[in-house]
Amino acid sequence: MRTRKKRKLKAEINVVPYIDVMLVLLIIFMVTAPLLNLGVDIKLPQSTAKAVSVPKEPILIGVDKDGKFYLTKSGSSREEMSADDIVKQVAAIVRQNPDVPVLFGADARVPYGQAYQILPGLQAAGVTKVGLMSQPLQDSK
Structure with missing residues (x-):
């Protein structure tokens, strides 16, 4: 026998x-x-307004051509959110730092009413100054 x-x-x-x-x-x-x-x-609307110098990193709120809202906080990437969530987050940031600039830009193809729906919420949340972004006017030569 074999032993194993x-x-x-x-x-x-x-x-x-x-x-x-x-x-x-x-x-x-x-x-x-x-x-x-x-x-x-x-695609921002064009304007003849002069560029504004911003001393601090701004909070950017954007609306794309499909009507989706985006929030870009200072030092972070762009996040898609609902208008109510953006209002809550921006209000919390502005309460902590009232001097932070808030800029709003909407695609030129978005209906005005859809882009406007976030502005009253920001005002009610205590954001007193919101800058509107635009592109410089292109010369058609």
Whole structure:
């Protein structure tokens, strides 16, 4: 009769599959990162108004051509939110720092009423000054 040798069990984790998965994810993220659209395409109305110098990093509120609202706080990326959520967040920031500038820009293709719906909420929340953004007037030569 043959006797079998008993093997000792190994209590080690095989990390090779985890490394493979990590490398595949790294490649996927490296390929898709440049494809992400970080900005929102807004075609601002044109104006002859002079540019305003802003001493602090402003809070930007934007409305794209589809009527979606976006908030960009100082030092952070643009987030899509509802108008009520934007009003709450901007009101909280302005309560902490009343001197922070608030700028509002809407795509020229958005109906006025849809873009306007956020302004009364900002006023009721205590935001006293809201700047309206526009593009410089293009010379048609």
